Amino acid sequence: MFSASTVAATPVVPLPVLDDYDFRVRIDKLPLLDVSRLETRRECQRAYSLLSIAAHSYVWGQGLDIAQSIPEPLAVPLQTISDILDIPPVLTYAGCNKFNMNVTAIHCMTGTSDQDWLVIVSIAVEVEGGATLQPLLETMHGVRRNDPEAILIKLKETLLHLEKVGKLLTRIFERCDPAVFYWKIRKFLSGSENAASLGLPNGLEFNGVNNNEHKYHMGATGGQSSLFLALDVILGIERYENTLLAKMKRRPTELSSTTLPKSPTFDLLFWRSFRQTRRPSSRMWNAFTTVVCTRLNSSETLTSK
Numbered sequence: 509m510f511s512a513s514t515v516a517a518t519p520v521v522p523l524p525v526l527d528d529y530d531f532r533v534r535i536d537k538l539p540l541l542d543v544s545r546l547e548t549r550r551e552c553q554r555a556y557s558l559l560s561i562a563a564h565s566y567v568w569g570q571g572l573d574i575a576q577s578i579p580e581p582l583a584v585p586l587q588t589i590s591d592i593l594d595i596p597p598v599l600t601y602a603g604c605n606k607f608n609m610n611v612t613a614i615h616c617m618t619g620t621s622d623q624d625w626l627v628i629v630s631i632a633v634e635v636e637g638g639a640t641l642q643p644l645l646e647t648m649h650g651v652r653r654n655d656p657e658a659i660l661i662k663l664k665e666t667l668l669h670l671e672k673v674g675k676l677l678t679r680i681f682e683r684c685d686p687a688v689f690y691w692k693i694r695k696f697l698s699g700s701e702n703a704a705s706l707g708l709p710n711g712l713e714f715n716g717v718n719n720n721e722h723k724y725h726m727g728a729t730g731g732q733s734s735l736f737l738a739l740d741v742i743l744g745i746e747r748y749e750n751t752l753l754a755k756m757k758r759r760p761t762e763l764s765s766t767t768l769p770k771s772p773t774f775d776l777l778f779w780r781s782f783r784q785t786r787r788p789s790s791r792m793w794n795a796f797t798t799v800v801c802t803r804l805n806s807s808e809t810l811t812s813k
Contacts, residue, residue: 526569526617535566538581540716543589552592553607554614559586560599561608561615561696564727567712568695569617574707580716587717597714598699598725601732605630617696625683626693630730633676637735640669644742656792663795670802677806699727736806743800 541559546552563586567575578586583597590597605627608614613627643665650658700712701724711722726732739745 526565526619529570531565531569532575535562535582536579538579540581541585543585543592546589549593552589553602555585556589556593556595557603557607558615559589560597560603561617563597564599564696564698565617567700567708568698572707576708576710577713577715577720583714584716587714596725597723599697599728601630601728601730604697604728606634618692620688620692622684622688623693626680626689629676629680629684633673634733634735636669636676637673637733637739640666640673640739641742643669644739648742660792660795663792663799667795667799667802670799670806674802674806697728699725701726736803739803743803745800745803 543552543555546555559582563578563582566578566582577583586597595602609627609631613624616623616627643662647659647662647666650656650662695706698706700708703709703711711724713720713722
């Protein structure tokens with residue numbers, strides 16, 4: 509059962525090498541890491557999570573001394589494993605949460621229970637939110653069959669899960685202090701895109717990769733959750749006031765390694781056809797609009813993480 513007591517019972521040990529400003533020295537002494545022996549996708553995901561967290565710790569882990577490049581022993585395997593997974597070589601929502609979870613967070617840059625709790629809530633949201641997909645698909649099957657009762661039942665089931673998602677998102681504040689997040693956790697989630705004000709005016713140099721290529725990538729954010737963008741595709745939500753979500757929809761490679769459906773079945777045309785030709789009852793239309801509004805109301809909490 510998802511509970512705040514999970515974190516309280518879990519010892520989270522701070523990383524002494526970050527506190528002692530010794531992390532870069534240790535990384536610089538590493539041999540070139542070989543990822544060719546990784547066999548399963550799960551192993552690759554674990555490696556990606558560890559390498560991307562290490563890269564962000566290397567860049568942001570020494571106060572105002574921001575590293576302008578990451579060394580070859582870290583850059584080369586991170587690029588290689590990212591290519592295998594088709595994910596940018598930067599810490600993403602997937603690397604920070606989805607691939608970094610085994611009851612509690614596996615890797616934690618700050619060593620705080622606040623960050624551990626942030627991961628736990630994020631995964632709980634993914635699990636509960638994922639339960640909306642099946643009833644939504646069954647709703648569309650109901651539209652095809654012209655079965656109003658089935659449509660109404662499945663829309664109400666979808667709404668039930670979305671309301672639970674909203675409640676889970678508010679639970680972040682139970683054990684993740686906003687001050688700890690802002691001052692201690694947030695910087696480690698930053699990427700190299702538009703990061704001049706953070707100390708990376710020229711992006712991040714990857715030594716040993718494509719002639720020491722400078723890369724510009726967005727960091728980890730809840731807006732990268734493919735779950736919520738998939739919901740938007742299915743529900744036909746096309747316009748975003750939130751610029752981050754608009755950007756994420758334009759740049760699917762920044763997502764958490766999940767491809768969004770592109771079939772015409774999964775777009776607003778389906779719902780338009782339903783509204784125009786089937787003339788849904790007010791009960792059904794109210795149920796549909798309530799689902800859409802509940803999804804949109806979760807955007808602010810999601811992207812503020």
